[in-house]
Amino acid sequence: MSIAPLVTRGIRAMAAYHVPRPEGVRAKLDANESPHPLPPAAAEALGRELAAVALHRYPEADPVELRAHLAAELGVAPGALAFGNGSDELLALLCAAFGEPRPGKSRATVLYPDPSFVVYRIAALGHGLDPIEVPLDDDMQLDFELVDDAMAGAAPNIAFFALPNNPTGTLWAPERVAELAAKHPGTIVVADEAYIDYGGRTLLGRLPELPNLVVLRTLSKVGMAGLRVGFLVAADAIIREVEKVRPPYNLGSLNQRAALWMLRTQAEWLRARAADVVRERERLAAALANVPGVRVFPSEANLILFRVGKAGDGRAGAAWKAMAARGVLVRNFDRPGPLSGCLRVTPGTPEENELFLAELRLALGA
Numbered sequence: 471m472s473i474a475p476l477v478t479r480g481i482r483a484m485a486a487y488h489v490p491r492p493e494g495v496r497a498k499l500d501a502n503e504s505p506h507p508l509p510p511a512a513a514e515a516l517g518r519e520l521a522a523v524a525l526h527r528y529p530e531a532d533p534v535e536l537r538a539h540l541a542a543e544l545g546v547a548p549g550a551l552a553f554g555n556g557s558d559e560l561l562a563l564l565c566a567a568f569g570e571p572r573p574g575k576s577r578a579t580v581l582y583p584d585p586s587f588v589v590y591r592i593a594a595l596g597h598g599l600d601p602i603e604v605p606l607d608d609d610m611q612l613d614f615e616l617v618d619d620a621m622a623g624a625a626p627n628i629a630f631f632a633l634p635n636n637p638t639g640t641l642w643a644p645e646r647v648a649e650l651a652a653k654h655p656g657t658i659v660v661a662d663e664a665y666i667d668y669g670g671r672t673l674l675g676r677l678p679e680l681p682n683l684v685v686l687r688t689l690s691k692v693g694m695a696g697l698r699v700g701f702l703v704a705a706d707a708i709i710r711e712v713e714k715v716r717p718p719y720n721l722g723s724l725n726q727r728a729a730l731w732m733l734r735t736q737a738e739w740l741r742a743r744a745a746d747v748v749r750e751r752e753r754l755a756a757a758l759a760n761v762p763g764v765r766v767f768p769s770e771a772n773l774i775l776f777r778v779g780k781a782g783d784g785r786a787g788a789a790w791k792a793m794a795a796r797g798v799l800v801r802n803f804d805r806p807g808p809l810s811g812c813l814r815v816t817p818g819t820p821e822e823n824e825l826f827l828a829e830l831r832l833a834l835g836a
Protein backbone atom coordinates (compact mmCIF):
# COMPACT_ATOMS: atom_id res chain seq x y z
CA MET A 471 0.00 0.00 0.00
CA SER A 472 1.22 3.47 -0.81
CA ILE A 473 -0.22 6.92 -0.39
CA ALA A 474 0.70 7.93 -3.96
CA PRO A 475 -2.73 7.09 -5.45
CA LEU A 476 -4.35 9.34 -2.84
CA VAL A 477 -2.79 12.52 -4.24
CA THR A 478 -5.38 14.78 -5.90
CA ARG A 479 -5.18 13.99 -9.59
CA GLY A 480 -4.61 17.53 -10.80
CA ILE A 481 -1.61 18.18 -8.55
CA ARG A 482 0.34 14.93 -9.14
CA ALA A 483 2.54 16.37 -11.87
CA MET A 484 2.85 19.80 -10.25
CA ALA A 485 5.90 21.22 -8.47
CA ALA A 486 5.50 23.37 -5.34
CA TYR A 487 5.69 27.16 -5.78
CA HIS A 488 9.36 27.87 -5.31
CA VAL A 489 10.68 31.18 -3.98
CA PRO A 490 14.47 31.45 -4.48
CA ARG A 491 16.40 33.03 -1.59
CA PRO A 492 19.95 33.71 -2.75
CA GLU A 493 22.47 35.12 -0.27
CA GLY A 494 23.56 38.76 -0.24
CA VAL A 495 20.57 40.35 -1.99
CA ARG A 496 21.20 44.05 -2.67
CA ALA A 497 18.04 44.74 -4.66
CA LYS A 498 14.99 42.51 -4.26
CA LEU A 499 12.99 43.19 -7.39
CA ASP A 500 11.35 39.82 -7.92
CA ALA A 501 7.97 39.79 -6.17
CA ASN A 502 5.94 42.88 -7.16
CA GLU A 503 6.29 44.30 -3.67
CA SER A 504 6.58 47.96 -2.74
CA PRO A 505 10.24 48.90 -2.26
CA HIS A 506 9.36 51.38 0.51
CA PRO A 507 9.56 50.31 4.16
CA LEU A 508 7.47 52.20 6.68
CA PRO A 509 9.40 55.25 8.01
CA PRO A 510 10.90 54.58 11.50
CA ALA A 511 8.54 56.88 13.45
CA ALA A 512 5.49 55.25 11.85
CA ALA A 513 6.94 51.77 12.45
CA GLU A 514 7.35 52.61 16.15
CA ALA A 515 3.78 53.86 16.39
CA LEU A 516 2.61 50.66 14.72
CA GLY A 517 4.63 48.66 17.25
CA ARG A 518 2.79 50.40 20.10
CA GLU A 519 -0.53 49.69 18.39
CA LEU A 520 0.31 46.00 18.02
CA ALA A 521 1.46 45.72 21.64
CA ALA A 522 -2.19 46.09 22.64
CA VAL A 523 -3.31 43.03 20.67
CA ALA A 524 -4.48 40.11 22.83
CA LEU A 525 -2.31 37.29 21.50
CA HIS A 526 -3.83 34.70 23.85
CA ARG A 527 -7.19 35.11 22.12
CA TYR A 528 -8.23 34.00 18.68
CA PRO A 529 -8.56 36.82 16.18
CA GLU A 530 -11.92 38.33 15.29
CA ALA A 531 -13.46 35.66 13.07
CA ASP A 532 -15.11 38.51 11.19
CA PRO A 533 -12.74 41.48 10.84
CA VAL A 534 -15.58 43.92 11.52
CA GLU A 535 -13.54 47.12 11.78
CA LEU A 536 -11.43 46.39 8.73
CA ARG A 537 -14.59 45.45 6.86
CA ALA A 538 -16.32 48.71 7.80
CA HIS A 539 -13.28 50.79 6.86
CA LEU A 540 -12.76 49.18 3.44
CA ALA A 541 -16.49 49.13 2.62
CA ALA A 542 -16.73 52.87 3.33
CA GLU A 543 -13.62 53.53 1.24
CA LEU A 544 -14.99 51.52 -1.71
CA GLY A 545 -18.58 52.72 -1.35
CA VAL A 546 -20.04 49.23 -0.98
CA ALA A 547 -22.07 47.51 1.76
CA PRO A 548 -19.90 45.92 4.49
CA GLY A 549 -21.59 42.59 3.76
CA ALA A 550 -20.37 42.68 0.15
CA LEU A 551 -16.82 41.85 1.31
CA ALA A 552 -15.18 38.50 2.07
CA PHE A 553 -11.63 38.32 3.43
CA GLY A 554 -8.75 36.01 2.62
CA ASN A 555 -5.26 35.41 3.95
CA GLY A 556 -3.99 37.20 0.89
CA SER A 557 -6.10 37.16 -2.26
CA ASP A 558 -4.36 33.84 -3.03
CA GLU A 559 -6.58 32.25 -0.43
CA LEU A 560 -9.71 33.75 -1.99
CA LEU A 561 -8.82 32.23 -5.36
CA ALA A 562 -8.70 28.84 -3.64
CA LEU A 563 -11.94 29.49 -1.74
CA LEU A 564 -13.75 30.41 -4.96
CA CYS A 565 -12.62 27.12 -6.52
CA ALA A 566 -13.67 25.23 -3.38
CA ALA A 567 -17.10 26.85 -3.24
CA PHE A 568 -17.93 26.80 -6.95
CA GLY A 569 -16.33 23.55 -8.09
CA GLU A 570 -19.35 21.43 -8.93
CA PRO A 571 -19.25 19.91 -12.46
CA ARG A 572 -22.11 21.01 -14.70
CA PRO A 573 -24.86 18.41 -15.21
CA GLY A 574 -23.61 15.65 -17.48
CA LYS A 575 -19.91 16.63 -17.07
CA SER A 576 -17.41 14.78 -14.91
CA ARG A 577 -15.17 17.80 -14.21
CA ALA A 578 -15.71 21.49 -13.67
CA THR A 579 -13.47 23.98 -15.47
CA VAL A 580 -11.75 27.29 -14.74
CA LEU A 581 -10.79 29.62 -17.58
CA TYR A 582 -8.01 32.22 -17.57
CA PRO A 583 -5.62 33.80 -20.06
CA ASP A 584 -2.11 32.40 -20.40
CA PRO A 585 0.40 33.65 -19.36
CA SER A 586 -1.21 35.00 -16.22
CA PHE A 587 -0.97 34.64 -12.45
CA VAL A 588 0.23 31.10 -11.63
CA VAL A 589 -2.08 30.69 -8.65
CA TYR A 590 -5.13 30.51 -10.97
CA ARG A 591 -3.81 27.17 -12.18
CA ILE A 592 -2.78 26.00 -8.71
CA ALA A 593 -6.19 26.89 -7.21
CA ALA A 594 -8.05 25.12 -10.02
CA LEU A 595 -5.98 21.94 -10.03
CA GLY A 596 -5.83 21.79 -6.24
CA HIS A 597 -9.61 21.71 -6.07
CA GLY A 598 -10.20 19.20 -8.84
CA LEU A 599 -11.19 21.71 -11.53
CA ASP A 600 -9.64 21.55 -15.00
CA PRO A 601 -7.90 24.66 -16.32
CA ILE A 602 -8.77 26.13 -19.72
CA GLU A 603 -5.96 28.46 -20.76
CA VAL A 604 -6.65 31.05 -23.46
CA PRO A 605 -3.35 32.12 -25.08
CA LEU A 606 -2.37 35.78 -25.27
CA ASP A 607 -1.02 37.08 -28.58
CA ASP A 608 2.65 37.94 -29.15
CA ASP A 609 2.12 41.41 -27.65
CA MET A 610 0.59 39.84 -24.51
CA GLN A 611 -2.83 41.17 -25.49
CA LEU A 612 -6.04 39.23 -24.97
CA ASP A 613 -8.32 38.30 -27.87
CA PHE A 614 -11.76 38.73 -26.28
CA GLU A 615 -13.48 36.93 -29.19
CA LEU A 616 -11.36 33.89 -28.42
CA VAL A 617 -12.31 34.09 -24.74
CA ASP A 618 -15.96 34.52 -25.60
CA ASP A 619 -15.89 31.44 -27.84
CA ALA A 620 -14.06 29.41 -25.20
CA MET A 621 -16.58 30.44 -22.55
CA ALA A 622 -19.50 29.64 -24.85
CA GLY A 623 -17.99 26.22 -25.62
CA ALA A 624 -16.79 25.12 -22.19
CA ALA A 625 -19.14 26.97 -19.82
CA PRO A 626 -16.41 27.29 -17.16
CA ASN A 627 -17.55 27.60 -13.56
CA ILE A 628 -15.09 30.47 -13.00
CA ALA A 629 -13.08 32.81 -15.24
CA PHE A 630 -10.13 34.78 -13.82
CA PHE A 631 -8.87 38.00 -15.43
CA ALA A 632 -5.99 39.93 -13.88
CA LEU A 633 -6.53 43.62 -14.70
CA PRO A 634 -3.66 44.60 -15.11
CA ASN A 635 -2.09 41.20 -15.73
CA ASN A 636 0.84 39.54 -13.98
CA PRO A 637 3.49 38.67 -15.22
CA THR A 638 2.96 40.62 -18.44
CA GLY A 639 1.88 43.99 -16.99
CA THR A 640 -0.56 44.47 -19.86
CA LEU A 641 -4.01 45.90 -19.18
CA TRP A 642 -6.83 44.31 -21.17
CA ALA A 643 -9.99 46.40 -21.46
CA PRO A 644 -11.88 45.95 -18.16
CA GLU A 645 -15.12 46.89 -19.96
CA ARG A 646 -14.73 43.80 -22.16
CA VAL A 647 -14.48 41.65 -19.03
CA ALA A 648 -17.74 43.18 -17.77
CA GLU A 649 -19.27 42.39 -21.17
CA LEU A 650 -18.21 38.76 -20.80
CA ALA A 651 -19.81 38.66 -17.36
CA ALA A 652 -23.06 40.00 -18.82
CA LYS A 653 -22.98 37.54 -21.70
CA HIS A 654 -22.13 34.49 -19.54
CA PRO A 655 -24.25 34.88 -16.41
CA GLY A 656 -23.69 31.25 -15.43
CA THR A 657 -19.93 31.77 -14.98
CA ILE A 658 -18.33 33.55 -12.03
CA VAL A 659 -16.19 36.23 -13.65
CA VAL A 660 -13.39 37.46 -11.43
CA ALA A 661 -11.77 40.84 -12.12
CA ASP A 662 -8.53 40.47 -10.18
CA GLU A 663 -7.57 44.08 -9.44
CA ALA A 664 -4.41 43.28 -7.45
CA TYR A 665 -2.51 46.01 -9.36
CA ILE A 666 -5.28 48.61 -9.57
CA ASP A 667 -3.19 51.18 -7.66
CA TYR A 668 -0.71 51.19 -10.53
CA GLY A 669 -3.10 51.28 -13.49
CA GLY A 670 -6.46 50.23 -14.84
CA ARG A 671 -10.08 51.06 -14.20
CA THR A 672 -12.03 49.31 -11.49
CA LEU A 673 -15.13 47.26 -12.27
CA LEU A 674 -16.57 47.89 -8.78
CA GLY A 675 -19.25 50.15 -10.28
CA ARG A 676 -20.54 47.29 -12.44
CA LEU A 677 -21.25 44.96 -9.50
CA PRO A 678 -24.88 46.01 -8.93
CA GLU A 679 -25.88 44.99 -12.47
CA LEU A 680 -23.65 41.89 -12.71
CA PRO A 681 -24.48 39.34 -9.98
CA ASN A 682 -21.82 36.91 -11.31
CA LEU A 683 -18.98 39.47 -11.17
CA VAL A 684 -16.35 39.34 -8.42
CA VAL A 685 -13.83 42.13 -7.84
CA LEU A 686 -10.73 40.79 -6.12
CA ARG A 687 -8.33 43.10 -4.26
CA THR A 688 -5.25 42.83 -2.06
CA LEU A 689 -3.24 45.08 0.23
CA SER A 690 -0.07 43.26 -0.82
CA LYS A 691 1.03 45.32 -3.79
CA VAL A 692 0.95 48.73 -2.13
CA GLY A 693 3.27 48.27 0.80
CA MET A 694 1.55 45.63 2.98
CA ALA A 695 2.62 42.31 1.43
CA GLY A 696 3.65 40.98 4.85
CA LEU A 697 0.13 41.31 6.22
CA ARG A 698 -1.51 38.79 3.90
CA VAL A 699 -4.82 40.61 3.61
CA GLY A 700 -6.94 40.14 0.51
CA PHE A 701 -10.65 40.68 -0.02
CA LEU A 702 -13.28 40.28 -2.65
CA VAL A 703 -16.39 42.27 -3.37
CA ALA A 704 -19.42 40.45 -4.76
CA ALA A 705 -23.15 39.83 -4.54
CA ASP A 706 -24.64 38.12 -1.45
CA ALA A 707 -25.15 34.84 -3.28
CA ILE A 708 -21.38 34.58 -3.89
CA ILE A 709 -20.28 35.88 -0.47
CA ARG A 710 -22.58 33.35 1.25
CA GLU A 711 -20.88 30.36 -0.40
CA VAL A 712 -17.32 31.68 0.02
CA GLU A 713 -18.01 32.23 3.74
CA LYS A 714 -18.92 28.54 4.11
CA VAL A 715 -15.42 27.42 3.09
CA ARG A 716 -13.42 30.27 4.64
CA PRO A 717 -11.30 29.05 7.59
CA PRO A 718 -12.90 30.79 10.59
CA TYR A 719 -9.80 32.68 11.81
CA ASN A 720 -8.00 33.19 8.52
CA LEU A 721 -6.78 36.73 9.28
CA GLY A 722 -4.40 36.87 12.26
CA SER A 723 -5.05 39.47 14.98
CA LEU A 724 -1.76 41.30 14.34
CA ASN A 725 -2.49 41.42 10.62
CA GLN A 726 -6.01 42.75 11.10
CA ARG A 727 -4.85 45.42 13.52
CA ALA A 728 -1.85 46.44 11.41
CA ALA A 729 -3.93 46.62 8.21
CA LEU A 730 -6.54 48.82 9.85
CA TRP A 731 -3.87 51.07 11.38
CA MET A 732 -2.07 51.40 8.05
CA LEU A 733 -5.27 52.25 6.18
CA ARG A 734 -6.43 54.72 8.82
CA THR A 735 -3.18 56.54 9.45
CA GLN A 736 -0.90 55.99 6.46
CA ALA A 737 -3.27 56.25 3.50
CA GLU A 738 -1.64 59.36 2.12
CA TRP A 739 1.88 57.97 2.52
CA LEU A 740 0.85 54.74 0.78
CA ARG A 741 -0.69 56.65 -2.13
CA ALA A 742 2.41 58.82 -2.51
CA ARG A 743 4.69 55.76 -2.56
CA ALA A 744 2.50 54.10 -5.23
CA ALA A 745 2.85 57.27 -7.31
CA ASP A 746 6.66 57.07 -6.84
CA VAL A 747 6.59 53.50 -8.13
CA VAL A 748 4.60 54.49 -11.22
CA ARG A 749 7.15 57.23 -11.98
CA GLU A 750 10.02 54.78 -11.53
CA ARG A 751 8.25 52.20 -13.71
CA GLU A 752 8.05 54.67 -16.58
CA ARG A 753 11.69 55.71 -16.16
CA LEU A 754 12.85 52.10 -15.88
CA ALA A 755 10.80 50.94 -18.88
CA ALA A 756 12.30 53.71 -21.03
CA ALA A 757 15.84 52.89 -19.88
CA LEU A 758 15.30 49.15 -20.44
CA ALA A 759 14.01 49.75 -23.95
CA ASN A 760 17.36 51.42 -24.72
CA VAL A 761 19.38 48.35 -23.74
CA PRO A 762 20.39 46.62 -27.00
CA GLY A 763 18.56 43.34 -27.59
CA VAL A 764 15.87 43.97 -24.94
CA ARG A 765 12.15 44.05 -25.73
CA VAL A 766 9.95 45.68 -23.10
CA PHE A 767 6.24 44.94 -22.79
CA PRO A 768 4.14 47.97 -21.80
CA SER A 769 3.02 47.77 -18.17
CA GLU A 770 0.25 49.25 -16.05
CA ALA A 771 1.33 47.34 -12.92
CA ASN A 772 4.31 47.49 -10.53
CA LEU A 773 6.25 45.10 -12.73
CA ILE A 774 7.93 45.14 -16.12
CA LEU A 775 8.21 42.06 -18.31
CA PHE A 776 11.08 42.14 -20.76
CA ARG A 777 12.60 39.70 -23.24
CA VAL A 778 16.34 39.34 -23.54
CA GLY A 779 16.67 36.17 -25.52
CA LYS A 780 15.04 33.84 -27.98
CA ALA A 781 13.42 30.48 -27.37
CA GLY A 782 16.05 28.05 -26.14
CA ASP A 783 19.11 30.32 -26.35
CA GLY A 784 19.51 30.35 -22.55
CA ARG A 785 20.37 34.06 -22.52
CA ALA A 786 17.64 35.07 -20.06
CA GLY A 787 18.50 32.29 -17.62
CA ALA A 788 22.19 33.17 -17.79
CA ALA A 789 21.47 36.87 -17.22
CA TRP A 790 19.22 36.01 -14.27
CA LYS A 791 21.95 33.87 -12.71
CA ALA A 792 24.64 36.48 -13.24
CA MET A 793 22.50 39.21 -11.68
CA ALA A 794 21.41 37.01 -8.75
CA ALA A 795 25.05 36.15 -8.04
CA ARG A 796 25.72 39.90 -7.74
CA GLY A 797 22.74 40.53 -5.46
CA VAL A 798 20.12 41.74 -7.94
CA LEU A 799 17.07 39.56 -7.79
CA VAL A 800 14.46 39.63 -10.57
CA ARG A 801 12.06 36.89 -11.63
CA ASN A 802 13.05 34.40 -14.29
CA PHE A 803 10.15 33.35 -16.54
CA ASP A 804 12.31 31.87 -19.29
CA ARG A 805 10.72 28.60 -20.34
CA PRO A 806 9.47 27.18 -23.64
CA GLY A 807 6.30 28.97 -24.73
CA PRO A 808 5.09 32.56 -24.73
CA LEU A 809 7.47 33.66 -21.94
CA SER A 810 10.61 32.24 -23.50
CA GLY A 811 13.53 34.61 -23.02
CA CYS A 812 11.55 36.70 -20.50
CA LEU A 813 12.49 38.19 -17.14
CA ARG A 814 10.29 40.33 -14.89
CA VAL A 815 11.50 43.19 -12.76
CA THR A 816 9.58 45.02 -10.03
CA PRO A 817 10.45 48.73 -9.96
CA GLY A 818 12.46 49.49 -6.82
CA THR A 819 13.86 52.70 -5.40
CA PRO A 820 15.75 54.91 -7.90
CA GLU A 821 19.06 53.53 -6.51
CA GLU A 822 17.92 49.92 -6.84
CA ASN A 823 16.76 50.54 -10.38
CA GLU A 824 20.10 52.05 -11.36
CA LEU A 825 21.87 49.06 -9.84
CA PHE A 826 19.59 46.69 -11.74
CA LEU A 827 20.16 48.48 -15.06
CA ALA A 828 23.93 48.44 -14.56
CA GLU A 829 23.94 44.75 -13.63
CA LEU A 830 21.67 43.84 -16.54
CA ARG A 831 23.92 45.64 -19.03
CA LEU A 832 26.91 43.87 -17.52
CA ALA A 833 25.19 40.47 -17.67
CA LEU A 834 24.16 41.00 -21.30
CA GLY A 835 27.50 42.51 -22.31
CA ALA A 836 25.48 45.48 -23.61
Ligand SMILES: Cc1ncc(COP(=O)(O)O)c(C=O)c1O
Pocket residue numbers: 502555556557558559587632635636662664687688689690695698699700
Ligand atom coordinates in the same frame (compact mmCIF):
# COMPACT_ATOMS: atom_id res chain seq x y z
C1 LIG B 1 -2.80 39.00 -10.32
C2 LIG B 1 -2.54 38.66 -8.90
N1 LIG B 1 -3.57 38.34 -8.12
C3 LIG B 1 -3.39 38.01 -6.83
C4 LIG B 1 -2.13 37.97 -6.27
C5 LIG B 1 -2.00 37.49 -4.87
O1 LIG B 1 -1.74 38.46 -3.96
P1 LIG B 1 -1.85 38.21 -2.41
O2 LIG B 1 -2.10 36.75 -2.16
O3 LIG B 1 -0.57 38.68 -1.87
O4 LIG B 1 -3.02 39.04 -1.97
C6 LIG B 1 -1.02 38.30 -7.05
C7 LIG B 1 0.32 38.24 -6.46
O5 LIG B 1 1.32 38.27 -7.11
C8 LIG B 1 -1.23 38.63 -8.41
O6 LIG B 1 -0.21 38.90 -9.21
